[in-house]
Amino acid sequence: xxxxxxxxxDEWVRQRDDPKIAANQPEALDDITVLDLSxxxxxxxxxxxMLAEFxxxxxxxxxxxxxxxxxxxxxxxxxxxxGLNYLSEGRNKFHITLNLEQAEAREILKGLAxxxxxxxxxxxxxxxxxxxxxxxxLRIINPRLIFASITAHGQFGPVSLKGLSDYDNIIQxxxxxxxxxxxxxxxxxxxxxxxxxxxxxxxxxxxxxxxxTHMAVGIMAALHWREMTGEGQALDVASEEAYxxxxxxxxxxxxxxxxxxxxxxxxNTAGWLYCFAPTRDGAVFLGGLRLEMWQAFADMVGKWDxxxxxxxxxxxPFMEKEGQLKWAALVFAETRKYTNQELVDxxxxxxxxxxxxxxxxxxxxxxxxxxxxxxxxxxxxxxxTPIEDPVYGKLVVAQAQHKxxxxxxxxxxxxxxxxxxxxxxxxxxxxxxxxxxKELKAAGII
Amino acid sequence: MAxxxxxxxxxxxxxxxxxxxxLRVLEVCTLVxxxxxxxxxxxxxxxxxxCEMPPLGDTLRSLVPFGYWFREQCTSFFRPNPNxxxxxxxxxxxxxxxxxxxxxxxxxxxxxxxxxxxxxRWNVGYRQIxxxxxxxxxxxxxxxxQWGRYARENRPSxxxxxxxxxxxxxxxxFPGQRPLKSRLYICDSYGAxxxxxxxxxxxxxRDRTGKGQFIELSQSESIMRTMSWVWxxxxxxxxxxxxxxxxxxxxxxxxxxxCADDTFxxxxxxxxxxxxxxxxxxxxxxxxxxxxxxxxxTRLQEENASEILGIIxxxxxxxxxxxxxxxxxxxxxxxxxxxxxxxxMEDKHFRERTFVTQVDDPLLGEFLDYEFPVMMSGTPPRVNxxxxxxxxxxxxxxxxxxxxSEEEIRQLYECGALGKWADMRGRRPSSDWDGNAGLxxxxx
Numbered sequence: 001x002x003x004x005x006x007x008x009x010d011e012w013v014r015q016r017d018d019p020k021i022a023a024n025q026p027e028a029l030d031d032i033t034v035l036d037l038s039x040x041x042x043x044x045x046x047x048x049x050m051l052a053e054f055x056x057x058x059x060x061x062x063x064x065x066x067x068x069x070x071x072x073x074x075x076x077x078x079x080x081x082x083g084l085n086y087l088s089e090g091r092n093k094f095h096i097t098l099n100l101e102q103a104e105a106r107e108i109l110k111g112l113a114x115x116x117x118x119x120x121x122x123x124x125x126x127x128x129x130x131x132x133x134x135x136x137x138l139r140i141i142n143p144r145l146i147f148a149s150i151t152a153h154g155q156f157g158p159v160s161l162k163g164l165s166d167y168d169n170i171i172q173x174x175x176x177x178x179x180x181x182x183x184x185x186x187x188x189x190x191x192x193x194x195x196x197x198x199x200x201x202x203x204x205x206x207x208x209x210x211x212x213t214h215m216a217v218g219i220m221a222a223l224h225w226r227e228m229t230g231e232g233q234a235l236d237v238a239s240e241e242a243y244x245x246x247x248x249x250x251x252x253x254x255x256x257x258x259x260x261x262x263x264x265x266x267x268n269t270a271g272w273l274y275c276f277a278p279t280r281d282g283a284v285f286l287g288g289l290r291l292e293m294w295q296a297f298a299d300m301v302g303k304w305d306x307x308x309x310x311x312x313x314x315x316x317p318f319m320e321k322e323g324q325l326k327w328a329a330l331v332f333a334e335t336r337k338y339t340n341q342e343l344v345d346x347x348x349x350x351x352x353x354x355x356x357x358x359x360x361x362x363x364x365x366x367x368x369x370x371x372x373x374x375x376x377x378x379x380x381x382x383x384x385t386p387i388e389d390p391v392y393g394k395l396v397v398a399q400a401q402h403k404x405x406x407x408x409x410x411x412x413x414x415x416x417x418x419x420x421x422x423x424x425x426x427x428x429x430x431x432x433x434x435x436x437x438k439e440l441k442a443a444g445i446i
Numbered sequence: 447m448a449x450x451x452x453x454x455x456x457x458x459x460x461x462x463x464x465x466x467x468x469l470r471v472l473e474v475c476t477l478v479x480x481x482x483x484x485x486x487x488x489x490x491x492x493x494x495x496x497c498e499m500p501p502l503g504d505t506l507r508s509l510v511p512f513g514y515w516f517r518e519q520c521t522s523f524f525r526p527n528p529n530x531x532x533x534x535x536x537x538x539x540x541x542x543x544x545x546x547x548x549x550x551x552x553x554x555x556x557x558x559x560x561x562x563x564x565x566x567r568w569n570v571g572y573r574q575i576x577x578x579x580x581x582x583x584x585x586x587x588x589x590x591x592q593w594g595r596y597a598r599e600n601r602p603s604x605x606x607x608x609x610x611x612x613x614x615x616x617x618x619x620f621p622g623q624r625p626l627k628s629r630l631y632i633c634d635s636y637g638a639x640x641x642x643x644x645x646x647x648x649x650x651x652r653d654r655t656g657k658g659q660f661i662e663l664s665q666s667e668s669i670m671r672t673m674s675w676v677w678x679x680x681x682x683x684x685x686x687x688x689x690x691x692x693x694x695x696x697x698x699x700x701x702x703x704x705c706a707d708d709t710f711x712x713x714x715x716x717x718x719x720x721x722x723x724x725x726x727x728x729x730x731x732x733x734x735x736x737x738x739x740x741x742x743x744t745r746l747q748e749e750n751a752s753e754i755l756g757i758i759x760x761x762x763x764x765x766x767x768x769x770x771x772x773x774x775x776x777x778x779x780x781x782x783x784x785x786x787x788x789x790x791m792e793d794k795h796f797r798e799r800t801f802v803t804q805v806d807d808p809l810l811g812e813f814l815d816y817e818f819p820v821m822m823s824g825t826p827p828r829v830n831x832x833x834x835x836x837x838x839x840x841x842x843x844x845x846x847x848x849x850x851s852e853e854e855i856r857q858l859y860e861c862g863a864l865g866k867w868a869d870m871r872g873r874r875p876s877s878d879w880d881g882n883a884g885l886x887x888x889x890x
Contacts, residue, residue: 010593028651054647072696076746084675156452159795169700173712179784181629196620203617209672218820220646225465227653233824241801241819246635249522250787256516266627271509285610362602366625369613370686377595396681401671402644406659
């Protein structure tokens with residue numbers, strides 16, 4: 001068996017994967033060129049970000065007036081002329097314009113596609129074909145091309161023909177997980193009295209993000225296949241399927257028992273101990289999906305004897321609906337006695353000295369994003385390190401979400417205005433100098 | 447045309463190769479964050495050996511909705527674990543560790559989600575594996591990563607902790623109400639797919655250079671990455687981002703509305719032609735030209751957004767969801783009733799695309815599962831078989847991957863390095879199992 005370094009594991013890793021040293025490391029995808037034609041789709045932008053973070057050369061192709069998604073920004077707020085969502089996903093991409101309504105622009109697109117490895121597009125199914133730049137046309141020009149389409153309902157199937165737009169809140173609505181997330185309406189009450197006790201969607205654009213991230217994984221699997229065989233292919237993600245696919249048990253429950261899963265507040269239909277619990281100054285998450293962790297919680301709040309914890313045999317009685325509601329009330333009565341910090345400290349302490357140590361329940365404060373952004377742990381790990389952007393100045397976007405010893409991701413710039421890189425990219429790929437570019441601009445093509 | 451590309455996708459799915467064919471993956475994972483990642487790879491053809499501690503195995507095997515077991519197996523266990531090979535391996539035992547190293551020497555990828563340092567204590571950490579296999583891609587997935595204060599305190603984590611820590615739950619609630627936990631294990635599933643982004647990028651790098659590497663993933667950090675505008679907004683304004691219930695504050699109109707029958711409907715119509723279509727559908731075409739609403743950025747401002755959403759809410763309140771859906775299709779905006787799980791499972795479109803797909807499993811019979819949601823024209827991912835009892839494929843893996851003899855295998859059982867299921871629900875085969883079905887080594 002090989003000897004390992006004397007150095008502690010955490011120090012050894014940090015020395016090799018701290019985001020602070022990422023800029024000096026090689027990039028995993030710096031041999032790959034991506035055309036991102038996505039329009040009005042955060043899924044497409046997010047997908048190409050995943051590749052751009054790894055050093056792929058991403059050419060972000062927008063119509064001459066820019067992508068509508070740039071106007072999708074909270075409360076209509078702009079920063080230096082830019083919407084805040086787009087500002088976060090323009091990272092490391094070269095921004096060029098091309099008016100695909102014009103035939104000459106589509107010839108230029110073919111020239112770019114001939115030199116690209118990946119093309120991402122989000123137009124309604126059939127739109128690229130109508131323009132003469134669909135997969136069947138482009139594969140003749142470039143058989144190695146990976147042609148990735150992200151749409152609301154996919155490239156085939158009865159609903160896809162309707163050509164509907166892809167929006168995050170619609171994805172969430174059609175995934176089933178908005179229907180069964182939310183507070184329970186108290187018996188005998190109406191939505192007029194409890195307008196928040198209704199099916200509730202996630203705040204972040206998680207539907208779009210799941211769709212874009214799944215496509216990034218699909219693209220890289222296709223790249224591996226191409227390395228093996230030289231063959232390109234077409235990929236099809238329906239955003240609603242990507243988000244629906246991560247559901248864990250309701251689909252099996254429905255087909256086995258005919259049960260339609262309903263809202264269960266911040267408890268968990270499929271496990272105990274697993275809930276948000278109120279405290280003196282907010283709420284904490286409590287987790288103990290193994291019997292010992294649930295016992296450790298009972299012990300931690302001083303109920304070992306009173307709750308006859310030692311006699312518990314397994315989690316079965318706690319997982320039934322009635323059991324959960326009964327025990328939740330008992331647990332909440334205890335957690336209300338403490339602050340978030342006190343409960344967190346108790347669990348860390350219990351891991352050291354408790355009767356069942358090192359077993360301890362999971363206790364996590366329910367944080368606002370403002371608290372999260374000030375948390376020294378995340379700051380230390382480089383998630384919110386400001387980026388010095390040549391156009392937008394110093395700015396915080398979430399980054400460094402995973403860490404790697406050889407080819408870490410990095411954020412080189414956060415965003416670019418519309419058409420910012422036209423001169424460089426068209427010269428590099430198409431040989432268009434200032435004269436030609438001026439002509440194309442005058443003709444409304446670029 | 448796209449029709450040609452996707453024609454007969456459903457019928458030809460199994461007549462095409464898989465994109466990750468030949469890749470060997472070892473998994474030492476439990477619950478959802480860990481196993482889901484290898485589960486994506488196994489749907490794309492990688493050979494995934496799932497190592498579980500015998501006889502109880504994965505903790506997830508106990509977690510079922512309100513006590514419901516599907517054909518005597520754990521209802522929650524299917525989704526993360528299709529197409530895997532099942533090894534009951536005790537990594538506390540030196541003989542078990544040695545077996546793992548033998549498998550690791552032939553592996554391309556290792557995935558684990560133990561707490562930091564545990565794999566190293568078992569002598570199968572990255573520093574030990576890279577000595578025998580420098581090309582290995584090794585990913586550790588935890589709540590807080592491998593270093594930093596929370597990792598040092600050895601805090602346990604799971605999905606709900608990440609929903610809490612990141613601000614994700616806070617942002618997914620109604621203003622003034624207590625933060626709401628998503629009923630999905632969203633930070634587990636999202637961390638898992640984000641982990642595979644890193645793994646496959648590392649694979650591309652290895653295809654080019656032969657070099658492996660270590661990857662660490664934190665589920666909290668992954669979910670923070672998805673929260674886009676929240677961070678620059680807080681940085682620029684100095685204010686905390688606030689939740690907005692079902693309203694999408696970056697797109698207007700985009701919200702969930704209550705219908706006449708007290709069911710709910712999501713609607714979105716931000717682009718000029720969509721908004722105009724909505725106004726016409728509402729019988730209020732003049733609103734599309736109203737200076738408060740005409741331009742998207744102006745419409746998004748708080749006062750204007752509240753006004754237009756109020757007008758839409760009043761209109762939807764008088765209609766059935768299917769009426770609005772029909773009007774949306776006619777006038778070119780987006781609207782959908784909220785799908786229940788029944789709606790998803792029975793949806794003709796999903797069936798036609800085989801996103802909802804029929805699995806014919808030798809042990810558990812026929813049932814519907816979800817396919818990996820990336821359709822690939824040349825190399826379609828698919829679910830071929832499903833979950834197995836602890837240690838179900840021990841013999842196959844020992845003989846065919848490591849060339850062990852019957853005698854060697856007997857000794858491995860004897861010393862406890864190998865083991866099989868406990869006689870417990872969720873661990874053992876279902877009671878109707880004939881002792882043969884599904885065993886790869888068995889004849890007829």
